[in-house]
Amino acid sequence: MSAYFLWVKAFHIVFVASWFAGLFYMPRILVNLAMVAPQSTAERERLLLMARKLYRFTVFLMWPALALGLVLWLAYGVGRGGGQQWLHAKLLLVAMAVAYQHACRHQLKAFERGAVPHGHRWYRVFNEAAVLLFAAIVVLVVVKPF
Numbered sequence: 001m002s003a004y005f006l007w008v009k010a011f012h013i014v015f016v017a018s019w020f021a022g023l024f025y026m027p028r029i030l031v032n033l034a035m036v037a038p039q040s041t042a043e044r045e046r047l048l049l050m051a052r053k054l055y056r057f058t059v060f061l062m063w064p065a066l067a068l069g070l071v072l073w074l075a076y077g078v079g080r081g082g083g084q085q086w087l088h089a090k091l092l093l094v095a096m097a098v099a100y101q102h103a104c105r106h107q108l109k110a111f112e113r114g115a116v117p118h119g120h121r122w123y124r125v126f127n128e129a130a131v132l133l134f135a136a137i138v139v140l141v142v143v144k145p146f
Contacts, residue, residue: 008071015065020134022058023097026051026104027127033111034120051108062101069094086144093137100129 029051036044073087107126110117118126139145 005072005075008068008075012065012068012072015061015068016137019058019061019065020097020130022054022061023100023104023130023134024127026054026058026108027123027130029054030104030107030111031120031123031127034116034118034123048108048112051111055105055108058101058104062098066094066098085146086140089146090137090140093133093140097130097133097137100133 029047033044033047033051036047073091103126107117107123
C-alpha cells in the first residue's frame with residue numbers, strides 16, 4: 001500500500017470518528033429538548049441553536065468521511081475476488097448511519113416547529129443507535145468476520 005493511501009486511510013478514520021462524535025451528541029441535545037419545560041423559552045432556544053450548529057458540523061464531517069471511504073473502496077478493488085461480504089455489510093451500515101444523520105435532522109426540524117415528537121426516554125434509546133452502528137462498523141473493518 002502506498003503512502004498516499006495510508007494518508008487517505010488516516011484522514012478517513014479521523015473524519016469518521018469526528019462525524020460519529022457528533023452523531024453521539026446530537027440525540028443527547030434532543031433528550032434535553034424533550035425535557036424542557038414549555039415556559040422555558042431561553043433554554044429551548046439555546047438547545048436549538050446548539051443542535052443546529054452541531055448538525056451542520058456533523059454534515060460537514062460526514063462528506064469527507066464518505067468521500068475518503070469511496071477513494072479507499074475504489075483503490076482496494078471492491079468486488080474483485082471473494083471475501084468481500086464484510087465490506088458489503090459495512091457499506092449497508094454506513095448507509096444506515098447516513099439515514100440516522102437525516103433522522104436527527106428530521107427530529108430537529110420537528111422541535112424547531114414547536115413540536116415534541118417523542119419523550120426523553122425515546123431519545124435516550126435513539127441515542128444508542130449511533131453507538132451500535134459505530135461498534136458494528138469497527139468490528140467489521142477490523143475483524144472481517146465473513
